[in-house]
Amino acid sequence: MNLQVVGACLIALLTFAVTPAYSQDEGQRASTGGAQTLEDILARQKGLKVDESFRRDNLGNPENAQPISGNLGSLGGVSNSDIYRGIRYSETDVKVSNNGPAAEILVQDGGMEWLLTRQGGIQAYAGYGIGGIILALVIFYFARGRMTIDGGPSGQTIERFKAFERFGHWCLAGSFIMLACTGLLLLFGRSVIIPIFGHEANSAIATFSIWVHNNIAWVFMAALVAIFVMWVAHNIPNKLDLEWFAKGGGIVGHGHPSAKKFNGGQKLIFWMTIVLGASVSMSGLSLLFPFELPMFAKTFGIINSMTGMGLPTELLPHEEMQLAHLWHAIVAITMIIAIIAHIYIGSVGMEGAFDAMGNGQVDLEWARQHHDLWVEEEEAKGAPIRQAGDLR
Amino acid sequence: MKTMFAAFAFTIAVSFGAYFVLSEMGFSSAEVQSAPSVRLD
Numbered sequence A: 001m002n003l004q005v006v007g008a009c010l011i012a013l014l015t016f017a018v019t020p021a022y023s024q025d026e027g028q029r030a031s032t033g034g035a036q037t038l039e040d041i042l043a044r045q046k047g048l049k050v051d052e053s054f055r056r057d058n059l060g061n062p063e064n065a066q067p068i069s070g071n072l073g074s075l076g077g078v079s080n081s082d083i084y085r086g087i088r089y090s091e092t093d094v095k096v097s098n099n100g101p102a103a104e105i106l107v108q109d110g111g112m113e114w115l116l117t118r119q120g121g122i123q124a125y126a127g128y129g130i131g132g133i134i135l136a137l138v139i140f141y142f143a144r145g146r147m148t149i150d151g152g153p154s155g156q157t158i159e160r161f162k163a164f165e166r167f168g169h170w171c172l173a174g175s176f177i178m179l180a181c182t183g184l185l186l187l188f189g190r191s192v193i194i195p196i197f198g199h200e201a202n203s204a205i206a207t208f209s210i211w212v213h214n215n216i217a218w219v220f221m222a223a224l225v226a227i228f229v230m231w232v233a234h235n236i237p238n239k240l241d242l243e244w245f246a247k248g249g250g251i252v253g254h255g256h257p258s259a260k261k262f263n264g265g266q267k268l269i270f271w272m273t274i275v276l277g278a279s280v281s282m283s284g285l286s287l288l289f290p291f292e293l294p295m296f297a298k299t300f301g302i303i304n305s306m307t308g309m310g311l312p313t314e315l316l317p318h319e320e321m322q323l324a325h326l327w328h329a330i331v332a333i334t335m336i337i338a339i340i341a342h343i344y345i346g347s348v349g350m351e352g353a354f355d356a357m358g359n360g361q362v363d364l365e366w367a368r369q370h371h372d373l374w375v376e377e378e379e380a381k382g383a384p385i386r387q388a389g390d391l392r
Numbered sequence B: 001m002k003t004m005f006a007a008f009a010f011t012i013a014v015s016f017g018a019y020f021v022l023s024e025m026g027f028s029s030a031e032v033q034s035a036p037s038v039r040l041d
């Protein structure tokens, strides 16, 4: 019984939350002869949902035009207002001399929403997210300290990554870091760089940033494919990973849970890189070739058919670009936050980790503590053990 | 570390390569957005 009451309240609350706030009903528009009222305009400015059908569908009808001999006689055309409404809602057949894609769309009013999301939510996400993870890592470093090799290094090394694996990793990492820095410079240009350094400086920085961002992206995409092919076999999740997570990965506490080549946490980083990396690449390509690769209407259609949601499946070319732009930023920032933690563990956070990607040789004791099962496999295969510093 | 620097050098080289290839193929926004009646340079 109680459960039913709670359920009913929840449904009521949800209905409240998802019902769009319409500004007013048709009756009130009688005072303007059916045209929009001040309330409509104010509601739109507040970002409330206004049912626009009274304007969208009011495009004039030549059939109803006054005859030429009538009081308001016309040649049977539609009025200027009818034409402008048609342009606004992309209902009029427009011809333009610019041959660019989507040039025939003269008015598209989703731009404000895009701008506000970008300058509001997305900048806040980037600022708090990236600032937050850096702060958390600094606190972690001082609270927990560097993870050291128990008993110190053994002085013997074993090969962890071959040269081509390290090459692939550094192509991915180098391009990603440049993409992250230039992307953030573009995101914060108007709100941070212009107020501090002025328009001239921002213009130069933005021109440089977009050039680097557009062209280095190819390396990221190619390296992403290479990393996937090289490492996917070692990253299939299994039961060992659950045990690894149950023991806090040895990061919380001081144990050393068993692991093969990659532990549970690394698999998480791997799949995050692959899935989000693919998504950021797709939306990036869509931005790189404006209007040529729209993908949101189709994706929304698939999501609708799977979940029964009512996402829009007809989008104007500009709306496609706006969504690609917002999605690109959201996914990229999520990746940046996760990768900062990865960089921490791969460098200052853990003694002996960097060598794996530095010269490819890791200390045997480090390997035994973090990847015991992998070392056993390698030793069974007869992998050579070297003295530290011997890089033949 | 040598591999790392080689990868960074490769990354820079490919970026310039991508720029020249795409410019040659006429992918600059000016070329994509303008009608044939526009003289770009």
Ligand code: HEM
Pocket (backbone or CB within 6 Å): A160, A169, A172, A173, A174, A176, A177, A227, A261, A262, A265, A266, A267, A269, A270, A273, A339, A342, A343, A346, A347, A353, A354, A355, A356, A357
């Ligand atoms: C300066 C920056 C970076 C450093 C110092 C670094 C360091 C490392 C190290 C040492 C490993 C091997 C760990 C092991 O021996 O098991 C590794 C693996 C890996 N790195 Fe990086 N990395 C950096 C940036 C990046 C970036 C930007 C990405 C992706 C966009 C990335 C993706 C990966 C992936 C997917 C792996 C394999 C899974 C894992 O070990 O977590 N790395 N990195």
